[in-house]
Amino acid sequence: MTGSEESPSFRLAYVPGVTPGKWVRIWNERLPDVPLDLVPVSAAEAPAVLREAGADAGFVRLPIDRTDLSAIPLYTETTVVVVPKDHLVAAAEEVTVEDLADDVVLHPLDDTLDWDALPGRPAIERPATTADAVELVAAGIGVLVVPQSLARLHHRKDLTYRTVTGAPASRVALSWREEATTDLVEDFIGIVRGRTVNSTRGRAGAPADAKAKDKRPEKGGGARQKPAGAKTAGKTSGKTTRSRSGGAAGTAKRGKPRRRS
Incomplete structure (x- = not known):
């Protein structure tokens, strides 16, 4: 740094x-x-x-x-097509690139979408900027496919936009x-x-700190597992364990619970 x-x-x-x-x-x-x-x-x-x-x-x-x-x-970003409000596309919630096959699709020189092949019919010339292309859409020259944020940036009351599927995204x-x-x-x-x-x-120090915090629960979990391990060992000893338990109980309570039962 x-x-x-x-x-x-x-x-x-x-x-x-x-x-x-x-x-x-x-x-x-x-x-x-x-x-x-x-x-x-x-x-x-x-x-x-x-x-x-x-x-x-x-x-x-x-x-x-x-x-x-x-x-x-x-x-x-979501990719959208900008069209006049009376365009057929405006009646749908979303369209595909194939739905634009009969439209002139404007391709500004500052286009931000990485097209393999532009849909629709090509314009006679490419507009210099996206703003210029929006003006041409308003004039009925063609439609424009852009990221949604650019459609919002260049919003006009006489235009609208719809989501386009199958188009590249920015x-x-x-x-x-x-x-x-x-x-x-x-x-x-x-x-x-x-x-x-x-x-x-x-x-540089952040990942190490994060790892240290992640390991703390694991250490605590290991400590809590020791009593469980001791019980397991007791079970494997069979009668010896029960005998010790009985002897301990008799010593502590003097055998009274056993005589009462």
């Missing part, structure tokens, strides 16, 4: 569709003396921003080249430069993973 090189602030990059608000709020509660600066970037630019130290960590869309970047996958991850895994980066990783303020931050 390079904890000694921590900056007085923490820069967090994030791609369109990701809403880092809840993590930023927790950061401000736990580290009020370390400002967190948000750096909005496109999905295509995010890896380069991290490599060039334009941000300490960032939310990216996979896949990315992980040659010098670490990444923790966080969640997979995965969101937290990423940072491997050589710059500072203590502040570890702090943010802990926040994203849901660790409490009193828990460890996943550093």
